[in-house]
Amino acid sequence: MEAEALKELLIKAGRYTSKYEKTSKEVGEKLLTWSDGEIRPSEIEQIIDQLKSEKFIDEERYAERYVRDKLVMLKKGPILIRYELKERGVPSALIQKALNAVPYDDWFSALKAYLMPKLARYKSKAKNEYDLRMKLIDAAYRRGYPSDVYEEVIDGLEL
The missing domain is CATH 1.10.10 (Arc Repressor Mutant, subunit A)
Structure with a gap:
C-alpha cells in the first residue's frame, strides 16, 4: 500500500x-x-x-476502564467481563490484573444491587423457597458471577 x-x-x-x-x-x-x-x-x-x-491505544487502561464500567453500570460479574475482554483481544495478563484490582466487596455489592429488584419479581413467580433460590442463582450465573460470590449474596437475602 x-x-x-x-x-x-x-x-x-x-x-x-x-x-x-x-x-x-x-x-x-x-x-x-x-x-x-x-x-x-x-x-x-x-x-x-x-x-x-502515542498512547492512542493502551490495552491496560482499556481493561481497567472496561471492568469498572461493566461492574458499575451493568453489574456484570468477573467471568462475563473476562470473556468479553478476551473477545476484544485484550491479553489474559491484563484482564487478570484489571479484575484483581476490583475488591471482593465491590463484586458483592454489585451483585446484590442486581438481584434485589429481581427478588421481588421472582418471589411472586416462585413455587417455593428452593425455586426462588434457583432463579436467583441462575440470574447471578448468567451475569457472570462465580459461585462463592452469588452463594454469599443469596444467603444474605431474605427469601
Whole structure:
C-alpha cells in the first residue's frame, strides 16, 4: 500500500481511537475494513505500534476502564467481563490484573444491587423457597458471577 494511503489510515485510526478506548484487535479490524482488505498485516502492525507509542491505544487502561464500567453500570460479574475482554483481544495478563484490582466487596455489592429488584419479581413467580433460590442463582450465573460470590449474596437475602 502506498505511503500516502497509510498516512491517511493512521490519521483515521487516530481519530477512531481518540473518541473511545479501543483495543489493537478492534483497530486492526477497522483498518482492514477501511482499506478494503488491501492493507498488509505488517502495515497494520506498524500503524498499531505507532498508535500505542502515542498512547492512542493502551490495552491496560482499556481493561481497567472496561471492568469498572461493566461492574458499575451493568453489574456484570468477573467471568462475563473476562470473556468479553478476551473477545476484544485484550491479553489474559491484563484482564487478570484489571479484575484483581476490583475488591471482593465491590463484586458483592454489585451483585446484590442486581438481584434485589429481581427478588421481588421472582418471589411472586416462585413455587417455593428452593425455586426462588434457583432463579436467583441462575440470574447471578448468567451475569457472570462465580459461585462463592452469588452463594454469599443469596444467603444474605431474605427469601
